[in-house]
Structures are given as structure tokens and as C-alpha cells.
Amino acid sequence: MKTYPIVEITFSPTGGTKKVADQISCYLGNITNTVNLILHDVSFSDVTVPSDSLAVIAAPVFEGVIPDIAIERMKEIQGNHANCVVIAVYGNRAYDDGLIQLKDTAELCGFNVIASVAAVAEHSIMRQFGSARPDEEDSKELKKFAEEILEKLSSDKELSTDYFVPGSHEYKRLGNLNVVPKASASCTGCGKCADACPTGAINKNNIRTGDSSKCISCMGCIAACPKGIRKLNPVFLAAASLKMKDLLSGRKPNEIFL
Ligand SMILES: Cc1cc2nc3c(=O)[nH]c(=O)nc-3n(C[C@H](O)[C@H](O)[C@H](O)COP(=O)(O)O)c2cc1C
Numbered sequence: 001m002k003t004y005p006i007v008e009i010t011f012s013p014t015g016g017t018k019k020v021a022d023q024i025s026c027y028l029g030n031i032t033n034t035v036n037l038i039l040h041d042v043s044f045s046d047v048t049v050p051s052d053s054l055a056v057i058a059a060p061v062f063e064g065v066i067p068d069i070a071i072e073r074m075k076e077i078q079g080n081h082a083n084c085v086v087i088a089v090y091g092n093r094a095y096d097d098g099l100i101q102l103k104d105t106a107e108l109c110g111f112n113v114i115a116s117v118a119a120v121a122e123h124s125i126m127r128q129f130g131s132a133r134p135d136e137e138d139s140k141e142l143k144k145f146a147e148e149i150l151e152k153l154s155s156d157k158e159l160s161t162d163y164f165v166p167g168s169h170e171y172k173r174l175g176n177l178n179v180v181p182k183a184s185a186s187c188t189g190c191g192k193c194a195d196a197c198p199t200g201a202i203n204k205n206n207i208r209t210g211d212s213s214k215c216i217s218c219m220g221c222i223a224a225c226p227k228g229i230r231k232l233n234p235v236f237l238a239a240a241s242l243k244m245k246d247l248l249s250g251r252k253p254n255e256i257f258l
């Protein structure tokens with residue numbers, strides 16, 4: 001089956017979203033270009049996706065929707081009528097309005113969104129849920145999804161973009177979590193957490209804390225710390241895990257709509 005030059009566009013603070021996007025992209029073709037929407041102080045307005053390539057756009061679901069900052073950065077990109085697959089990655093609770101929001105946003109950018117995927121990755125706050133996903137079983141499913149997408153692309157029929165996707169166009173954010181990870185006294189001041197922060201919430205002159213007015217609680221700084229000493233308040237984490245246990249348990253599905 002014909003494969004495609006892939007432009008992979010991701011917002012992935014702790015890497016789960018990127019893992020899913022990489023797997024699907026590799027099955028669809030060769031990644032010729034990557035756009036990292038995590039980078040702050042960067043303009044994405046000069047990103048124009050060639051019309052003969054296939055874009056893979058992936059972002060995580062935070063509180064039922066895609067984080068505002070990912071949507072804002074994505075909106076700067078010119079889709080140029082290129083075909084596109086959107087992937088909303090969620091942490092084993094639910095993707096709510098995240099997938100439909102991602103599809104709508106890609107369409108606003110000028111992409112033809114020929115397939116929409118929801119996929120599970122480890123929950124980036126409570127990592128015991130969806131732990132180690134995407135796993136082997138997920139990989140097989142993601143491969144199958146890619147095959148379905150390639151089949152759609154190779155068919156003679158006009159590529160439909162008005163298929164059903166769950167969720168509401170009135171995207172509803174379910175909460176307003178504002179917890180800022182902090183570093184212990186053994187912080188070396190290496191600055192990796194500040195570089196990884198998508199919102200510039202960590203000031204290198206006061207590196208052990210973060211600006212709560214900028215922080216989106218994405219956990220990117222925790223994932224970036226080589227010493228493992230940047231953490232959330234353990235009391236908050238234990239209470240949240242207990243409260244969310246039922247909603248986050250069991251194996252939630254990967255789904256494709258096309
Ligand atoms: C602030 C925040 C809110 C989240 N909200 C949800 C949610 O509503 N539903 C869900 O299933 N997972 C939720 N998650 C889990 C993430 O969607 C999931 O872990 C995803 O893989 C994170 O992307 P990343 O690995 O690229 O950082 C949330 C995670 C964070 C940090």
C-alpha cells in the first residue's frame with residue numbers, strides 16, 4: 001500500500017501523546033517534518049504543511065478538552081488543504097470533547113481531517129492509571145487504525161470528512177486544576193524543567209517553584225527532571241488518586257472514526 005510523507009505536529013508535555021503519534025505516523029509513512037507545539041517563545045505562523053503530505057496532529061486531553069495553549073499554537077499553522085489525522089490522547093478516564101475539538105481546530109487551520117483517533121496513554125498525573133500505555137496491545141490496534149486510514153486514502157471515492165465524532169462542539173472544560181510541581185532542596189539548578197515547560201512558568205532565577213498563573217499542571221517539568229526531585233504535593237496526589245480511582249480504573253479503549 002502507498003505510504004505518505006508525514007508532517008507530525010504534537011503537543012506532548014510528558015511524552016505519552018508523542019509515543020502514540022510516532023506509532024501511527026510510522027505505519028502511515030516517513031516522518032519528513034516535526035512541529036513541537038511545546039516550545040514557547042516560538043512562532044508557528046510560518047509553518048505551512050505541503051498539500052501533498054499527510055499531517056498527523058496529536059494533543060492530550062486535559063479536563064475533557066485540549067489545553068488552550070495547544071489550540072492557540074495549532075491555530076497559527078496553515079493546513080493548505082493537506083489530508084490530516086487528528087489524535088486526542090487521554091489518560092484512561094475519557095476524552096469527552098477533546099477529539100471533536102481537535103478535529104474542528106484542524107479544519108479551521110485548513111486541513112482535510114480524514115480520520116480522528118482517540119488513544120490511551122499513561123495518566124501523566126496519577127501514573128498508576130493507564131500505566132505503561134501505549135502497550136503491545138495498543139500498538140497492534142494503532143497499526144490496524146493506520147491500515148484503515150491508508151485504505152481510505154487509497155480508495156477512489158471522495159475522502160469524507162463529515163463522519164461522526166463523539167463530543168459536543170461546545171467544548172466543556174470539566175475543572176480548573178492548578179497544581180504546580182515543586183523541586184526539593186537537592187535541585188541542581190540544571191534548568192531542564194524550565195526548558196521543558198510549555199508556558200514559561202518556571203523562572204530560572206527561582207527554579208524550585210513555578211508561577212501558578214502560567215502553570216497548566218501538565219507535568220512536563222516533572223518528566224524532564226533528570227534527578228526525579230520535581231514533584232506534586234504527595235497529599236494532593238494521594239487524595240486525587242483515591243477520588244478518581246473508579247473513573248480511572250479498567251482498560252479504556254482506543255477508537256477511530258473515519
Ligand atoms: C491537567 C491534566 C488533566 C487531565 N485530564 C484528563 C482527562 O480529562 N481525561 C483523561 O482521560 N486523562 C486526562 N489526563 C491525562 C492525560 O490526558 C494523559 O496522561 C496524556 O497522555 C498526557 O499527555 P502527554 O503524555 O503527552 O503529556 C489529564 C492530565 C493532566 C496533566
Ligand code: SF4
Nearest residue numbers: 197215216218219221
Ligand atoms: S510548571 Fe506547570 S506548566 Fe510548566 S511544565 Fe511544570 S506543570 Fe507544566
Ligand code: SF4
Nearest residue numbers: 183187190191193225
Ligand atoms: S530539572 Fe530537576 S534538578 Fe534540574 S533545575 Fe529542574 S528541578 Fe532542579
